[in-house]
Amino acid sequence: MNRVVITGAGIISPLGNNVHTFWNNLKQGKSGISILDVDEDYGKTAAGIVYDFDPVEIFGKKQARKMDRFTQFALAATEQALESSGLELDKINKERLGVFVGSGIGGINTLIENVNILNKKGSSRVSPSLVPTMIPNAAAAQISIRLSALGPSISPVTACSIGNTSIGEAFNTIKHGDADIIFAGGTEAAINSLSLSSFRNAQALTKNLDPASASRPFDVERDGFVISEGAGILVLESLESAVERSAPVICEIIGYGSSSDAYHMVSPNPEGIGAYLSMKKALESGNMTPDEIDLISAHATSTKIGDISETLAIKKAFGKKADSIPITANKSMLGHMLGASGSAEAIALIESIKHGIIPPTINLNNPDPDCDLDYVSEGMRKQQINIGLSNSFGFGGHNATILLKKYL
Known part of the structure; x- marks a missing residue:
């Protein structure tokens, strides 16, 4: 079995469009949430919007037009990850280079645009590129083309657990020797009146229009999640490959667990059975005990039942240890990036391990009596971290947990 390390990372997010900016804002407890005036019918909502992102400037007008926003995010994050990894594409075996990148909703903006064209101008004006632009695997495909990656390429669709599913499956693929290097993560760009209307009508979104306090995991006044967008991409690599090319190893991935609630399409099992199994399997995969975990990055979307x-x-997974493990909830600042949330939070966990800093869970002013663990809410906490666990859960009951370890 191969050891698997992380050698590069890239991010597009409401808190910054590179890892350095993202991390500095996160550890300082800065909110990336703003108020969006959707349209005359919908009104306003809190949202985590990516600003200062110009796809034409990054890709050129011709190339940018061929991609939906979710693919643009993924490809931009991939370029960052590629650069930070120091990978020289002409010096590796492309047959052992893979891409595991997914999206929950895919190119919904492109779909809406073409439905409007169909209704207003007729079928002859619908873009012939509609399907290859909107399908959820478009991001993985475009990344594969960019990298000339001939190895395994998949696009997991496990709703909001996609980031961790992609990273975990890439980990297993490299661990078992079926690839040397895999670009893995998730991407999402679904902030539009259609998606918002559906989530709002399902009573899943917050009604809070104070952007700084709209997302409040574990707080008694939480009333729903804040929709967000972006992408996070990691470069996973066998340790042998990384050492051979003197790569800058930034972390090691040592465990992965996944499960299904088998309970409901949108509501988690209220007893947390699926989430518990996901964490249990991740600990078993990494041969870790609860006492060896120094930090938990919670999924924590700021919904009543979910938190x-x-x-x-x-509590079930960690027993008595649960009370003493610090827990952070990045979505308090990022909002819920849906299919991109897991990979963005993995990048945050990597930075925590590297720097010995736990970002705060902001807006946790009045803890829910039923949420009574050590949520870091007093500002960033300095603490040595050797091993961290990150949770991601999604609609349909999909659960994925990864274990990251300081590389020594």
């Missing part, structure tokens, strides 16, 4: 369910799952 309580995850709290119960952590």
Whole structure:
């Protein structure tokens, strides 16, 4: 079995469009949430919007037009990850280079645009590129083309657990020797009136229009999640490959667990059974005990049932240790990046391990009595971190947990 390390990372997010900016804003407890005036019918909502992102400037007008926003995010994050990894594409075996990048909703903006064209101008004006632009695997395909990657390429669709699913499956693929290097992560760009209307009508979104306090995981006043967008991409590599090319190893991935709630399409099991199993399997995969985990990055979307369910799952997975493990909830600042959330939070966990800093969970002013663990809410906490666990859960009951370790 191969050891698997992380040698590069890239991010596009409401808190910054590179890892350095993203991390500095996150550790300082800065909110990336703003108020979006959707349209005359919908009104306003809190959202985590990516600003200062010009796809034409990055890719050129011709190339940018061939990609939906979710693919543009993924490809931009990939370029960052490629650069930070020091990977020279002409010096590796492309048959052992893979891409595992998914999206939950895919190119919905392109779909809406073409539906409007169909209704206003007729079928002859619908773009012939609609399908290859909107399908959820478009990001993985474009990245594969950019890298000339001939190895395994998949696009997991496990809703909001996609980032961790992609990273975990890439970890297993390299661990078992079926690839040397895989670009893995998730991407999402679904902030539009259609998506927002559906989430709002399902009573999943917050009604809070104070952007700084709209996302408040574990707080008694939480009332739903804040929709967000972006992408996170990691470069996973066998340790042998990384050492051979003197790569800048930034972290090691040592465990992965996945499970299904088998309970409901949108509501988590209230007892947290699936989430517990995901963490249990990740610990078993990494041959770790609860006492060896120094930090938990919670999924924590700021929903009533979800935050309580995850709290119960952590208690079940960690027993007496649960009370003393610090827990951070990045979505308090990032909002919920849907399919991109897991990979963005993995990047945050890597930075925590590197720097010995736990970002705060902001807006946790009045803890829910049913959420009674050590959520870091007093500002960033300095603490040595050797091993961290990150949770991601998604609609349909998909759960994925990864374990990251300081590389020594």
